[in-house]
Amino acid sequence: MNKIQQHFEDGFEGALKERDNSERRIGAELKFPLVNPDGSAVDYPTIERLWRFLIEHGWQPVKDSAGGKLIGATKPGEQNDTVASCETGYCKTEFSLSHVPDLHRLEEEIDELSLELKPFVEEENVHFLGYGIQPLTPPGQDLLMKKSRTSVWDKVFASNEHIPEEHGDDFHLFTINSASHVHVSVERDEAIPLVNVLNGFCPAQIALTAHSNVWRGELDSNYKCVAEKFWDWWMPEEGRVGMPEKAFENLKNYVEIISDFQPVYVKRDGKPVVLTDYDGFAEYFEEEQATGQSIDGDEVEVEPKNKDIDLHGTCYWYNARLSHYYTVENRLNDQQPPGELHSIAAITLGLSAVMDEAHEEIKQYSWDTLRDAREEACRRAMEGEVAGLNLADFAAVMLRLARKGLEKRARGEEKYLEKLEDRLQKQRCPADEVEEVFKKSGIEGLVKKRGLHCTGSA
16 A cells, blocks of 8 residues: 555656646646537547548547557647547547646637647538537447457446446446546645545536536436436446545545555556456555456456556546546536636636635535535536535535636636636526527537537637
């Protein structure tokens, strides 16, 4: 356990040294459904053409470590690379933007990306949606992006509670959800406080940003934020998804908890080795020589290595967690409408600047109440209330703190909260507008309303 914790501490120290003047930086992972005009998922050859298009325009190819297959493209950024890829589903594109020092530069990055994608959108007659879920095509194994990472999950966490066996496994729910994730650079002593703050404000974030209520061609009758529920449906009892069961006491406590999670896999020679014989990662890591299985089911001996700790860090899915880049990752929110793609970064960055005050606010409620409020927010967004916690009021508190934090940074970034503040004033999340559009104009109307403009302003 001490070796695992030391690895985390060394990781934060190394990340701090790489930052210019220890300045906080922010990075966005923007995921978009890529759809045809009728809202259906594009076919896989369209994705292959996307990679070739980017490479023809100066990006470098990214190939899967296991088979050498082209799976994305990358180009240099200010501090790290911008990476274009597909996540679990091939029709769920992801653009991980290079980390930047402020929200103005993030907006520029988004605009630059939009301009780059414009010719592809026009040539292919397709649409990147600023929306949190594939609206028409149902989830299933036929949408799976086949690469080394996606080959292991049904071998470790197999279930068919929500997807019929003939269409795959419940893991394949994640072929259609699209989110807006944010990374914030932190010093070691800031990491756990910010994780707790972002997890604690989960209900407020969902209440403002819920945006995945039309899927499989229908309006969901129960949830405004369907995509967040996928985690609960996939893994209802594991305690490694959604909001953690308790706030973390410190880094040591965080490491202890995640080290108890069952390990999933490690990589050797670019290929996954699945670990099924160990109840916890710490148990595996303490072995001098461990045993796993290749994807073909053959027994493989592996020597635990420090890089396995970082990979394990991608195999639990708290709404906010420490990333293997030694940032804090806010990974909760649905993708947002066109023109508002920077809003999640604004919340995250603002709260990071007032962590102490934000922590005092969430301490007013029991953690169990906040966890219950997350469920209520997925259902009813700002209309919800749990045990005296009114979600609209809670969202107002969070936005006030985020604005205070951005004002404290004194860079004029608070303007990026205005769209969220407008939602609060109207008591409407993006899912409310989607419901109206869908009832009036169907899926095609939703695609038209949520398609990224790709004309210079995403």
